[in-house]
Amino acid sequence: MKARCFGAIVGIGELKPVRRTQGATTLGFIGEAVRMAVADAGLDKDSIDGLLVGPQVGETPQHVPATVAEYLGIRPSMANVVDLGGASGAGMVWRATAAIAMGMCDAVVCVLANVREADPPRSPNRNPIREFDVPFGASGANVSYALSMRRHMAEFGSTPEQFARIAVLARRNAQLNPNAIFYGQPATIEDVLGSAIIASPLHMLEIVMPVAGGAALVVVSSERARSLKHPPVHLLGAGEKITHRAISQAPSLTSGPLKAAIQKALAHAGVKVTDMSLLSLYDCYTIMVGLTLEDAGLCEAGRFGHWMNDHSFDHEGDFPLNTHGGQLGCGQADLAGGMTHIVEAVLQLRHEAGQRQIPNAQMALVTGNGATISEATALVLGADA
Amino acid sequence: MHEQVYQSLMTPGPIPNAISEPFWSAARRNELALQRCEQCSQWFFYPRAHCPHCWSERISWHKASGQGVIKTFSVIHRPSHPAWLPAAPYVLALIELAEGPTMLSQLTGDRVVGAKIGQSVSLRCVPVGDFILPFFEPI
Numbered sequence A: 001m002k003a004r005c006f007g008a009i010v011g012i013g014e015l016k017p018v019r020r021t022q023g024a025t026t027l028g029f030i031g032e033a034v035r036m037a038v039a040d041a042g043l044d045k046d047s048i049d050g051l052l053v054g055p056q057v058g059e060t061p062q063h064v065p066a067t068v069a070e071y072l073g074i075r076p077s078m079a080n081v082v083d084l085g086g087a088s089g090a091g092m093v094w095r096a097t098a099a100i101a102m103g104m105c106d107a108v109v110c111v112l113a114n115v116r117e118a119d120p121p122r123s124p125n126r127n128p129i130r131e132f133d134v135p136f137g138a139s140g141a142n143v144s145y146a147l148s149m150r151r152h153m154a155e156f157g158s159t160p161e162q163f164a165r166i167a168v169l170a171r172r173n174a175q176l177n178p179n180a181i182f183y184g185q186p187a188t189i190e191d192v193l194g195s196a197i198i199a200s201p202l203h204m205l206e207i208v209m210p211v212a213g214g215a216a217l218v219v220v221s222s223e224r225a226r227s228l229k230h231p232p233v234h235l236l237g238a239g240e241k242i243t244h245r246a247i248s249q250a251p252s253l254t255s256g257p258l259k260a261a262i263q264k265a266l267a268h269a270g271v272k273v274t275d276m277s278l279l280s281l282y283d284c285y286t287i288m289v290g291l292t293l294e295d296a297g298l299c300e301a302g303r304f305g306h307w308m309n310d311h312s313f314d315h316e317g318d319f320p321l322n323t324h325g326g327q328l329g330c331g332q333a334d335l336a337g338g339m340t341h342i343v344e345a346v347l348q349l350r351h352e353a354g355q356r357q358i359p360n361a362q363m364a365l366v367t368g369n370g371a372t373i374s375e376a377t378a379l380v381l382g383a384d385a
Numbered sequence B: 001m002h003e004q005v006y007q008s009l010m011t012p013g014p015i016p017n018a019i020s021e022p023f024w025s026a027a028r029r030n031e032l033a034l035q036r037c038e039q040c041s042q043w044f045f046y047p048r049a050h051c052p053h054c055w056s057e058r059i060s061w062h063k064a065s066g067q068g069v070i071k072t073f074s075v076i077h078r079p080s081h082p083a084w085l086p087a088a089p090y091v092l093a094l095i096e097l098a099e100g101p102t103m104l105s106q107l108t109g110d111r112v113v114g115a116k117i118g119q120s121v122s123l124r125c126v127p128v129g130d131f132i133l134p135f136f137e138p139i
Ligand SMILES: [Zn+2]
Pocket: B037, B038, B039, B040, B041, B042, B051, B052, B053, B054, B055, B056
């Protein structure tokens, strides 16, 4: 009997091992191995749309796929770290084929490489962000979002009031979520604009409040889901895009990788953004929501403020948006903050959202965003038909 | 901006590697150095062993014009890194260099207040703690 084929390895690249390296970088080694493998496959740089990398302990503590993609000058539609020690290489292979089978990407490069300096630098953290952003006073996320927001205001004439309204709406929805950190604390536009400017034009109340927390999900096949306790919430489509790591390398300051990710997720599901019962949009900053409404195609570029004037965003509105209060209303439990948008979508699609239940909720768009508006994932989730 | 404040900062400085060293040594000569690909002729930033446009390793260093325009900026009132507090408020900007690439830097000089998107800037390297960093001055 012939074995079933799940995917194929079509290119290999391998560096000649040396005891010690001198003046080489991990990213340079990764680049060389990738170049060799892609050339061996007879493919070109632009055909690579998937990226699996290993962790870079110390050197690049976070955002390794975006860092490697930026180095390589590629913008993959699927990227991930496989952190399984000596099993990482083998672990990459089946993950690559699973991503291809789902339609996330067509050609995945899997790469692991390390240099071995005789006298390694004392500071472990030595990625490009650490070398070309941090020394100039650009630590932390606020700077990147402030730079995007200022550019949006200059390019389109968007106003501080329009951005502040996003924070106000999040606080308003949080009043129906007893778990929200700002439950019992609504805010007005005056409150937002009267809060301290942290990094102009960003006010404190336009920035998520850091909190402690956590969230988990269980995923099974849609078939198996129907035999379990709750009404299933199905994954109908997904899209991902990684465009850069440092804000200076962003292809645009007023449109992000969510544009491609949302388009792909909607096309995958065969639906339109206006079919959504819930917009569960990642909201680390007010600017992020404005950009996402535009990138989702709900309004033209630059017009989110005008568009928001014409619509309402609570559970009974025409565009329910972050009915749990979003992270601006709930607080951001670090990476788990992004999970709140999925959990809320599941609650709404199970019709278990209580006093904030969206009537007849059928589908939700969930977005995730990382680093400097550089890593994006979009999901279309649907109630059981 | 106060020169003495900047010279006494204990902020994290760059940790150059063998590939990026020419960028930082150029800054010490009040110059901006950029890499250009010999294969596809494109400039790029930050320094790499491979061209991010075509993956060629045929790359050369050049003295850049040091001219650019402000693509966007932010006045930092509350720096995330506490070592920057003595310098706050300061102005970070994305500079679109005349050669094409964009880099993040700080604005310096008498015309920082009132800086605008689209305004021309010129390189001016500034001592920050023990390092010399390529800042830009609005002109
Ligand atoms: Zn090139």
